[in-house]
Amino acid sequence: MEFRRGATSLADPEIFTPRLRRRRAWTLVLLTLVAPGSAQIAAGNRALGRFALRTAVLVVALALLAGIIYLVSPGFLLGIVAAPWFLGALVAAFVLGAVFWAYLFLDAMRLARLSRVGAGTRRLVALVTVLCMVLTSGTLLTGAWLTWAGRTAVRTVFDAQDSRGPVEGRYNILLIGSDGGSDRVGVRTDTLMLASVDAATGRSALFGFARDTENIDFRPGSTMHRLMPEGWNCGDQCLLNGIYQWGSEHADQFPKDVKNPGAEATKEAVEALSGLDIQYYAMVDLVGFRRFVDAVGGLDLVVGRRTPMGGGTSRISGWIEPGEQHMDGYHALWYARSREGASNYDRMARQKCVMTAMLHQLNPQTVVLRAQDIAAVSGSVLETDVPSGDLGRLGSLAMKARDGEMTTVNFTPPLIQPWRYDPQRIHDIVAKTIAGDPDPTGAKASASASGAGSPKPRASTGRSTRGSGKATSSSADEGTDYAFSVSDSAGLICAVP
Structure with a gap:
């Protein structure tokens, strides 16, 4: 090596020739990028350097451990990651890590003694150091920002109540599509689907109930049976989609621990219809849904029939054409709500497709990349009584259900x-x-x-191939490659690709 005579310490840049000083400056900065603390161990505060390096190794080890746990037991990991306390701690760790790593870079640049190198090298090393700080600390701060957004969404949407275990080995979750637009009085739950999932295998069934279902006799012992011992039986004035509004208007007659009497009344109605005990519900508001679709970057749907935007009391402003469509929130909302020239069951089918598309297309990558936008609108779109403590277990079960067998039955004509x-x-x-x-x-x-x-049976039922994660409802053609589709005797209504 090229040393100057009389040098006593390798940490002293005076020991090197000008050419090696330049190399030394680059080495200290780049070491901080790949192994934080290495520069301090080599040329500065060794105690600080050892602490930083050990911390970096610990973080890598924890990341690898998390990956292994995810492969072995994803539900356990998701349960921890979804906990608000963990997300808060993770935000703090990201921020502290960003500040500490930025300090290590600045200290490495100080140790490089840039005043001992040429002006060109000095400017270039300083520029690269700043870029490295942006790459590392900036990434950590972005992670903190996204994690905080996720924590906000979890605290806003998910209930803090106690978790509920499976009943007879199954989780039964009511999925509600509500429509409380400015042209309507109160909230109408026009889309009602009951998802029943085997807690061990993920094998699932999806039951759809018509919004105009009448003559509902509630189960003995339920709150609605106490309030309506004769049942919800008054003809066209007592439809299934009106029970939510009735419950909301009579909230004082429900137990005090019921946070949403309308949802509770609807759950008990579907329990009476299905004969199943329902643990949780999740309600998607179709009006706020427009903002949510825009937040996730749109939805992909296969449109089976030309659908008008408008009609009824408003003029038709346009059409949604058949075929594969990438819809923004405006068009997705019109597709879900359009009534012109269609029956209630067509509208139900379209709403089911839209809701299913949202569930299928909300993959982890989309959630991470658009976490801030999703968090900003989630509270106005999704309401549920699923506690945050059950997110891991239900998330793991959802992944099993997505890859397993699903049967759908629609209780419609x-x-x-x-x-x-x-x-x-x-x-x-x-x-x-x-x-x-x-x-x-x-x-x-x-x-x-x-x-x-007939090659196109009219029974409202469908079945997926085992392990395909795909389901066909009603009379969709055999061999379809859709993840979810709804058809009738006249052909395809809509599908999720």
Whole structure:
């Protein structure tokens, strides 16, 4: 090496020739980038350097451990990561790490003694140091910002109540699509789907109930049975989608620990219809949904029929054309709400597709990249009584369900007439579906007995291929490559690619 005579310390730049001083300056800065603390160990405060290096090694080890835990037990990891206290601690760690790493870079530049190198090298090393600080500390501060946004969303949306375990080995979650637009009085729950998932295998069933279902007799012992012992039976004035508003208007008659009487009343109504105990609900507001779709960058849908934007009391301002569409919030909301030239069941099908598209397309990458935008609107879009402590368990179960088998049944015509039906038949179909009966509605047996071999059966039921994670509702064509689709005898209504 090229040393000057009389040098006594390798930490002293005077020991080097000008050429090696330049190399030394670059080495100290780049060491701080790849191994924080190495520069201090080599040329500065060794205690500080050892602390920084050990901290960096610990962080890498924890990241690797988290990756291993995710592969072995994702639910356990998600349960920790989703906890507000953990997210708060992670924000603090990101901020402290950013400040500490920035200090190490500045200290490394001080140790480089740039005054002992040429002006060109001095400016270039300083510029690279600043860029490294932006890359490292800036990334950590961005992580802190996104984590804080996630923590805000968790605290805003998810309830702090006690978690509830599976009932008879299943989680039953009511999915509600509400529509409380300016042209409506109160909130109407026009989309009602009950997801029933096997807690061990993830095998799932999705049941859809018509908004105009009548004659609901509540289960004995329920709050609604106490309030309505004769049931929700008053003809067209007592439809399933009106129970939420009734519960909200009579909140003082519900137990004090019920935070949303409307949702509780709707849950008890669907429990009576399905015969299942419902642990949780999640309600998506279709008006705020427009902002949410824009926040996640839009939704991909396959439109089966030309759909007007407008109609009724307003003029038609445009059309949503058939085929694959990438919709922003404005078009997705119109697609979900449009009534012109369509039946209630067509509208239900479109709303189900829109909600399913949101669930399928909210992948971890989208959530991370758009966390701030999602957090800003989530409180006005999603309401649920799922506690944050159950997010890990339910998140792990959702991943199993996504990759497993799913059967869908819609309790709409022609399977049942919502205004005149046998409640026990609905219970039987639900029980057969979750038991794995390949023909829970009896549609295939009826077709066989009558000699009908139509390639497009009209029964509102569908079944996925095991392990495909895909489901077809109603009479979608065989062999479809859609993750979720809804059809009727006239053809495809909509699908999620």
